[in-house]
Amino acid sequence: MQRTTVHLMRHGEVHNPHGILYGRQPGYRLSDRGQEMVRRVADVLHEGGADVRTVVASPLQRAQESARPTADAYGLDLGTDDRLIEAGNHFEGLAVNRNRAMLAHPRHWRYYVNPMRPSWGEPYTEIITRMSAAVSAALTTAAGGEAVLVSHQLPIWTMRRFVERLPLVHDPRRRQCALASLTSLDFDGRRLVGVRYSEPAGELLVGATDMVPGTSAAAENEGDE
Numbered sequence: 001m002q003r004t005t006v007h008l009m010r011h012g013e014v015h016n017p018h019g020i021l022y023g024r025q026p027g028y029r030l031s032d033r034g035q036e037m038v039r040r041v042a043d044v045l046h047e048g049g050a051d052v053r054t055v056v057a058s059p060l061q062r063a064q065e066s067a068r069p070t071a072d073a074y075g076l077d078l079g080t081d082d083r084l085i086e087a088g089n090h091f092e093g094l095a096v097n098r099n100r101a102m103l104a105h106p107r108h109w110r111y112y113v114n115p116m117r118p119s120w121g122e123p124y125t126e127i128i129t130r131m132s133a134a135v136s137a138a139l140t141t142a143a144g145g146e147a148v149l150v151s152h153q154l155p156i157w158t159m160r161r162f163v164e165r166l167p168l169v170h171d172p173r174r175r176q177c178a179l180a181s182l183t184s185l186d187f188d189g190r191r192l193v194g195v196r197y198s199e200p201a202g203e204l205l206v207g208a209t210d211m212v213p214g215t216s217a218a219a220e221n222e223g224d225e
Helices: 032-047 061-073 100-104 106-112 124-141 153-163
Strands: 003-010 052-057 078-080 146-151 182-188 191-198
Touching (some): 003 124, 052 061, 052 124, 061 078, 124 153, 153 182
Parallel strands (some): 003 146
Antiparallel strands (some): 003 182, 182 191
């Protein structure tokens, strides 16, 4: 059987001075640190001899910018796959880290009825369906080599919990999916044989901000007052 690796890469740090939960909103670009992060990922892959044959990204700006250095390093066209997009969330557009009290407003109560789904955003099962399809397509395109799929924290972490047969419901503070990290799925043919995690830009996480840092060294982005 052919050995193929699909790297699920999270985008780099975002320029988000107001600490907005940006979700699927357009126009959020990488910060200068974020640009350095994603260049570091490209360097680590290329200099390490990774056999990258396809690079595909979520349509959101921060993902497209994160994928570009790796595509350029390998002389590849950058593909776009809507299935890699950020998870939908009722609370996008709010500065949720700065003022958690806003989440207790009665207008939001109906979104808390089922945290197992979750009822405030895209269901975990729908995330798994689309991410699995994107990975399957990459297995075909990059058969015998490696693929880089640039996505977002929740879709990547949900996919990892699915393939590791863990409950999809989880504590966001325990997500191991740092900015510009790689969650690497190793396949023998189409059979998953291993899951690896790495932070090629790990030293740049100190001093970085993230809406949901999880277990990383980045700080929580509370934004400006």
